[in-house]
Amino acid sequence: MTASAHTPPPLLHLTGVNGLPKYLQLRDALISAIDEGRWVPGDKLPAEDVLAEMSGLSLGTVQRSLRMLVEEGRLLRRHGSGTFVAEKQAPLGGPFQHFRFLDDSAEGLLPIYTKVVRRFAVNTAGPWDAWLSSDRLICIDRIFSINKEFDAYVQIYFCGRRFPELNQVDTKALTGVSFKDLISRRYHQPTSSYTQKMRICAFPDAICKAIKQPAGTTGALMEIVAHDARGDAIYLQHVYLPPNGRQLLIQP
Template sequence: MTKKPSRSLPEIRLAGPDGLPKYLQLKNALAEEIAAGRWEAGEQLPTEDILVEASGFSLGTVQRSLRLLVDEGVLVRRHGSGTFVARRRHPLGGPFRHFRFIDDTGEGILPIYTSVLKRFPVQEAGPWDAILNSRQIVCIDREFSINNEFSLYVRIYFCAARFPELASIDTAKLNGVSFKDLLSRKYHQPAASYTERMSVQPLPAFVIEALKLPRGTVGARLDIVATDQSGDAIYLQHAYVPPNGHQLLMQD
């Protein structure tokens, strides 16, 4: 659960040489406090009015400092909730087959940063059993940050007997890793084809909680099945996409 910001005034020791603009002094001070663990990943910063009172700077100066830290990926803003310390992000290498969101120029693809949220064995029966032809199913849940602007919740189902390393490897080593490339390189099982389906629905509670979205948010769910050259499914992937201002490129 996200910690609520304290209403007490934080002690802010301004950083930087004399003559440095106030917004940079405050930006550096906040960055140093975050690096030192004053505010942990996922924790909410004090509100802007509290930072104004604590620093003695104007609201515009505070907002400019926070905006710089957001641009650098140190902080993230969540509409209607506040400003939070960003989780550590790991860039996902391309070329991409899925989740290609177009930038504001209409020509480039926004960078993707990934982090593993959890891994767990699937106990309940479901369509994944028939798709993967196995009852030894393991899930890995990841957050895909799209250019630190918004995040997807991506859940991948795979057979633990077929890919035992994925079921036991330190999940930190999977941050920033393309599973498609890993399975092709490690197990020599490249995906030959994909089946993709999309639906629009209220996002599940576990997605709402993980991505800090308003309750009842409606988004898209992409169901992706990767198959090998024999037509056998390699993995099943569910990607939950919240509303955002970017187009998703669907063509190969």
């Protein structure tokens, strides 16, 4: 017997994480469906109104989630054809917060590709002590390739006891992962606010070498602290941005 044209599509199961906006829950549900093979690279996603029916959310919420996934490189829009799953070499998962570089149109965002350089225990005093109190402080160094035009060096400091998985998982599995998103989804600890500072300084020689810049390069050093709902620091990031011709979108 042929299925009726009015048979409702299978549901998308939202994460249901308290405090996580619906559009982020839908984003996570779509990513999970892709990672589980429900849709594979090259597949066309259902139309927006069908996704709204599958998720039980409004059309506007669906559209917001899809825009985010397009910006993150997980989906591709083809004018007149629809929305498709991108190839697996996807840029950084989002949502974007601090690395939103505008493209030539000044409306879209450049894709960002990540690579883990190293993970190590921090045994020395430093600026992280003002924010993080732990006897097991861990740092993960990554290189962010901005549209494969230039590289930024990113260091993230966190408490290894608070987030043990980040200290144990194979670092290859962290390629293309947003730590903010991972911590929110895996540990149910969404970021409520940020403290952000920036100064211009000469980069250490090792960082210049890692991002293929001349020794003594001067650029922007961003310090970003993520806070939970209680105001406690979740992690600290140091971002070394070399001189470049792109605009960085800065919003509260």
